[in-house]
Amino acid sequence: MSKSSSNAAVGAKPAEAAAATFRKSPHGPHHDASRETFESIAFAFVLALLFRTFVAEAFVIPTGSMAPTLFGRNKDVVCEECHYHYQVGASDELNDDGYLVRRIDDSICPNCRHQNKIRDLLAFKGDRILVNKFPYQLGEPQRWDVIVFRYPEDPQKNYIKRLVGLPGEAIKISRGDVYARKDDQGEYQILRKQNPDKQKVLQQLVYDDRYPPVDLLAKGWPERWAAMTPSANGASTDKWVSDEQSWRHDAKARSFSIESGEEKKWVRYQHLIPQRGDWTSAGETNEPHEPRPELITDFCGYNAYSGGRGPNFEDDRFWVGDLTLNCTVEITAVKGPNAELVLELVEGVRRYRCQVDVNTGTATLLRNDELSADPYLTDVVMASAPTPIRGAGKYTLTFANVDDRLCFWVNGGWLRSGLIPFGEGAEFMAPANRNPQPADLNPAGFAVSGMTANVSNLLLQRDIYYRAESVPNNDYDAHEQELSESVRIRDSLTNPAEYGDLYSRKSREATFRALSSDEFFVMGDNSPRSQDSRLWPNSRHALNRHAVPRQALLGKAFFIYWPHGVPFLNNGKGFKILNHSPYQDQMGKPYVDTYPEYVFPFYPQWWRWMRIR
Numbered sequence: 001m002s003k004s005s006s007n008a009a010v011g012a013k014p015a016e017a018a019a020a021t022f023r024k025s026p027h028g029p030h031h032d033a034s035r036e037t038f039e040s041i042a043f044a045f046v047l048a049l050l051f052r053t054f055v056a057e058a059f060v061i062p063t064g065s066m067a068p069t070l071f072g073r074n075k076d077v078v079c080e081e082c083h084y085h086y087q088v089g090a091s092d093e094l095n096d097d098g099y100l101v102r103r104i105d106d107s108i109c110p111n112c113r114h115q116n117k118i119r120d121l122l123a124f125k126g127d128r129i130l131v132n133k134f135p136y137q138l139g140e141p142q143r144w145d146v147i148v149f150r151y152p153e154d155p156q157k158n159y160i161k162r163l164v165g166l167p168g169e170a171i172k173i174s175r176g177d178v179y180a181r182k183d184d185q186g187e188y189q190i191l192r193k194q195n196p197d198k199q200k201v202l203q204q205l206v207y208d209d210r211y212p213p214v215d216l217l218a219k220g221w222p223e224r225w226a227a228m229t230p231s232a233n234g235a236s237t238d239k240w241v242s243d244e245q246s247w248r249h250d251a252k253a254r255s256f257s258i259e260s261g262e263e264k265k266w267v268r269y270q271h272l273i274p275q276r277g278d279w280t281s282a283g284e285t286n287e288p289h290e291p292r293p294e295l296i297t298d299f300c301g302y303n304a305y306s307g308g309r310g311p312n313f314e315d316d317r318f319w320v321g322d323l324t325l326n327c328t329v330e331i332t333a334v335k336g337p338n339a340e341l342v343l344e345l346v347e348g349v350r351r352y353r354c355q356v357d358v359n360t361g362t363a364t365l366l367r368n369d370e371l372s373a374d375p376y377l378t379d380v381v382m383a384s385a386p387t388p389i390r391g392a393g394k395y396t397l398t399f400a401n402v403d404d405r406l407c408f409w410v411n412g413g414w415l416r417s418g419l420i421p422f423g424e425g426a427e428f429m430a431p432a433n434r435n436p437q438p439a440d441l442n443p444a445g446f447a448v449s450g451m452t453a454n455v456s457n458l459l460l461q462r463d464i465y466y467r468a469e470s471v472p473n474n475d476y477d478a479h480e481q482e483l484s485e486s487v488r489i490r491d492s493l494t495n496p497a498e499y500g501d502l503y504s505r506k507s508r509e510a511t512f513r514a515l516s517s518d519e520f521f522v523m524g525d526n527s528p529r530s531q532d533s534r535l536w537p538n539s540r541h542a543l544n545r546h547a548v549p550r551q552a553l554l555g556k557a558f559f560i561y562w563p564h565g566v567p568f569l570n571n572g573k574g575f576k577i578l579n580h581s582p583y584q585d586q587m588g589k590p591y592v593d594t595y596p597e598y599v600f601p602f603y604p605q606w607w608r609w610m611r612i613r
Helices: 035-054 134-138 196-201 214-218 276-282 479-486 496-506
Strands: 056-060 074-078 085-089 106-108 115-117 128-132 146-150 158-165 169-174 177-182 204-208 225-230 240-242 248-250 255-259 265-269 323-334 340-347 350-357 362-368 379-386 393-401 406-410 444-449 451-462 510-512 519-523 553-562 575-578 596-600
Touching: 056 553, 134 553, 146 519, 158 169, 196 393, 196 406, 225 248, 323 340, 323 444, 340 393, 350 406, 362 406, 444 451
Parallel strands: none
Antiparallel strands: 056 128, 074 085, 106 115, 128 553, 146 158, 146 553, 158 519, 169 177, 169 510, 204 451, 225 240, 225 265, 248 255, 255 451, 265 444, 323 393, 323 451, 340 350, 340 444, 350 362, 362 379, 393 406, 575 596
């Protein structure tokens, strides 16, 4: 049976996420003397061929342009410092023929930013997925589908991306968001995930408080979440100062507890990122330096490694204001008629709040009026809706500000969404001033009044930041690529005003002319390392070099049926079958000594068998 594959490795260009290698082949009894058996085998073969042609096909993801939705060749890492479990791309270790030619050495934990040694960790093949061909034979592709298609520049290669632009739409990428308008006319409209639950699963890590850098904290490094109160005289650059008299922090249990009066008491997040010298100091007797809070950026731990062919540790540089706050709130007593729970997210000149009346269960979405004399004292009511939060109880909460829309989930899980229906009132127009402000140095927080409560499982996430690169890499004319080369924008992340000025002066939008009636625009979830519609060359001389023709569509990716297995025995390392590469390292030694091609025995990662959203 034929095999379709692509072994494109991640290089100096962004990763080409080609779906590859159809694995299935029929097996059955074979008796030359039996005509019936022969006919049965032939019939089964025909059925399998028809199934593959018209219904579904299996593919392997070799590279990481769809991470973290889909993993290409990767390594599983447990951070030595905070013990957070994450994946890092390992496609850079292979050449275009699939042979091992280099090793990635270190990676940066996306949670605490500790540098981990990963050279000798196992590398696993990418996710194996099922692609359903049936939907596009009878119906229309839908925006945000994960699709497999033939790469327009080389139809022998199969790519997998997320469908973003539909026929007839002109596309714009600006400040991490994607916009569209019909036929190059009218105003651009932001492209939201119409299903907020899909938006929710696409959020990427900023900080998981359940995995703190214990040794660094013991050396005096401050916690990212802390009880704070508004500065009385505005002396603080972010208008918040420490408040040690309100919330009690249990560093071991990773929780905050309070017996609150009528006044709201706050816990706020600061993005305190250790530098390499801080980890060195923590390993000695020296104390780390006093950190300054930074703007949250598009840091992607999957790409943060050394030893590859592309950008490594410091590829993040762009402010992300679209955030999602997750937590568990346990209310043990309600002490009055005005008991309230408040979740807050800041983005630029706007402050967005979800305010819950704990006695009635009503949640109200509010934002400040940034045009008023004192915008932080002027609230605009956006929408209200009932929730299950009523009196004492334990509640799992998620509050998101993503793509100019607020979303709130209560007690969501595998069997129920938990999304609170606010309707169109939760959507808004972005303000004219899109630059970060001092308040973005404390971009998330929660507060309570009139209750005894405990808050734990704090998790802060961010939306995908789509980079506005618009030409093939060898032209070096891309919006943010040029920006990063012309100024040291990362150095301004502790100063929102300076960052906003640099970004406004040096950046520009990426625009793409309207697609035809049979064309689509695609992008990868791992935008910094995705060779997608933004960056294709045009050797075929197409009118729209950025378009995927309808006839190139193969199907919709719908299920991860086999992520890599987890080795066991031999202290959890399994037993190795070595990789016999014909290439040598810089010392003249073959890449074979300690680096296996396969490991056995193993058990499946059942928790990653899932529908692709």
